């Protein structure tokens with residue numbers, strides 16, 4: 020299969036620089052409001068702050084994949100003398116907590132890297148983080164080219180045009196028997 024270059028976008032988090040201002044939550048929820056910028060509600064943000072000011076804990080977490088069931092893991096982390104509770108670093112929208120769910124519908128939310136922004140613009144949470152706690156990075160990776168289903172359809176259509184539907188179906192049936 021052919022290899023292609025794919026742009027990988029990531030946001031690095033520098034915990035030492037986050038002061039819990041929540042500007043990232045404000046702009047993310049406003050950008051994803053309908054219509055855009057019509058409201059701002061951190062509960063709709065795709066980045067959420069875990070804040071425990073008395074312990075000086077400020078942890079931005081990005082919404083990741085949807086998980087239909089809660090996991091069995093319940094870890095605690097101690098980093099630089101600060102304790103981070105269960106699920107703190109987890110990015111899943113899962114049944115065990117309210118984070119990363121659209122408050123009205125309960126549908127899972129996921130960070131989309133502000134895909135509607137014009138090319139070259141950094142994600143909005145990065146732009147709005149005046150403390151530089153969110154650092155945008157891009158890198159290129161070689162990956163195998165995905166075969167798009169439309170491409171397969173076009174290929175099959177052209178074979179049907181050339182050999183007729185019955186012949187193509189007979190061939191596929193014969194190939195599937197061979198395993």
Ligand code: SF4
Pocket residue numbers: 036037038039040041042043044068077079147148149150151152153
């Ligand atoms: S905008 Fe930056 S400093 Fe403020 S809460 Fe978000 S990550 Fe932390």
Ligand code: SF4
Pocket residue numbers: 046047050064065066081129130131132133142143144145
């Ligand atoms: S990158 Fe965009 S979508 Fe993702 S959390 Fe930041 S503002 Fe929200």
